[in-house]
Amino acid sequence: MPTRSATWNPTVSVVIPTVGKPGLRRAVESVLAQTHPVAEVHVVLNSDRDVDIPGDPRVRLTRYVERRNGNAARMAGVRKCTGDLVAFLDDDDTWQPTKIERQVRDVTEAGLAGSSTWISSTSVRVEFDDSSEIWPRAPYDPRRSLENNLLRRHRVRRGQAFLPSSTLLFPRSLPTTVPLDEELSLHQDLTWLLQLSRNVPGLVVRQLSDALVTYDATGEGISRSISLARELDWARDHLGSSTPRDRGDYYLGSVMAYARREGGVGPMVRVLSEGLRVGRPGAPAVGYACGAIASGLLKAVASGVRRPRRRGTEVTAGAEVRQ
Known part of the structure; x- marks a missing residue:
């Protein structure tokens, strides 16, 4: 059973799949600036180009030569992780300095330290070309399943349930139990979350209401293609x-x-x-x-x-x- 522990201090590994976007260095720096220090940052480069990353010993660059999708790169990074917990971050997004600390504290206070069946998220500041919004507009409802939260619409306006990969923190065993689909070219994070909802009994989802991630909705991302x-x-x-x-x-x-x-x-x-x-x-x-x-x-x-x-x-x- 999960135990509540005020002294729980898990090690955290971070996986950043990238094709070498200009924002990569900024993303990595936001990880290195965390108030809960991360143990390692695996930058999985799906390209043969040179990239600009900080010269910190915790940053490990892996050149993923198979040129497959983001999930394949994420799983390649997960296999190299040694931390108790794993977090994903896309190369055009950034974290607030307290993101990991706040998530670890919330999971601890919820009595989930030691459990392997939870996933943590945060709200997001979505940056558009000429404006920004905080998503999701409605908080995650723990009385309903993860699938129901993701698919059901409770408001006419956009910005319903939103758990992008850059917000996620979870036990390292979770993507081993339910691997990410390495052949999928769209809705990679949504598909994995649906699979978790359907295949992990007793899955607990926590979502902090504060926007601790900045999500870049500008430019030509995968969703726009x-x-x-x-x-x-x-x-x-x-x-x-x-x-x-x-x-x-x-x-x-x-x-x-x-x-x-x-x-x-x-x-x-x-x-x-x-x-x-x-x-x-x-x-x-x-x-x-x-x-x-x-x-x-x-x-x-x-x-x-x-x-x-x-x-x-x-x-x-x-x-x-x-x-």
Whole structure:
């Protein structure tokens, strides 16, 4: 059974998968500045380029020549870890200095010292091109499963349950018990969390409300390269065992966001149709989907109004419909 220990002082290993982004040094420095000192930082470089990292003896560079995805690099780092606990950090994110200390203290006070079936997260400051937001907007609900927290939508606005890999701290045995999928090219952290929820009995999730991680949502990250077709394939492959409410909410929330980004009302209507067919979404998800479609219709109408006619030509009714 987990024991509460005020003197628990676990060693912490950190894994940073990278392709050599400019923010790598800043990410590593935020780890080295932790008030709970980390024992080792494994920078797993999925590239043959040179990188700029601090010359601290705790920083170990591994060149991962297989050129596979981020999960493969993370697992390569995990296999080198010797700490009691492991934390992930992406190369374009940073930590506040007290992140690890606060998480270790929270896990200790929750009576989980010595347990191997918990995972800790924090809130996040999400940096956009011209603004920032604190996610998640609603706190993690421990009365519901991790899967339910991740998939179900309780508000129309974006920023629902959010546990990105850069926030995670967990016992080193956890990714050995449930390994990360090294073949997956999208939703790598979400998929692992769903697998943990489904395969680790008694899993406890702790999430601190303070934003102790800065998450970079600018630039061209992996999520921005995901097409609607790939997103639909992922949902069909990984949500079959989810409840109808959770599945429907994910379709009308997250999948709808990808359809909205692709532009055009047609893809959004198709996602709405499939979501209603395979699930039973709640009112907030339906509200988000309907708002997205209404916004698309308004943009389409406004675009048609602004498009000028050429002099001396007539637009036939058929052309108007196609337009």
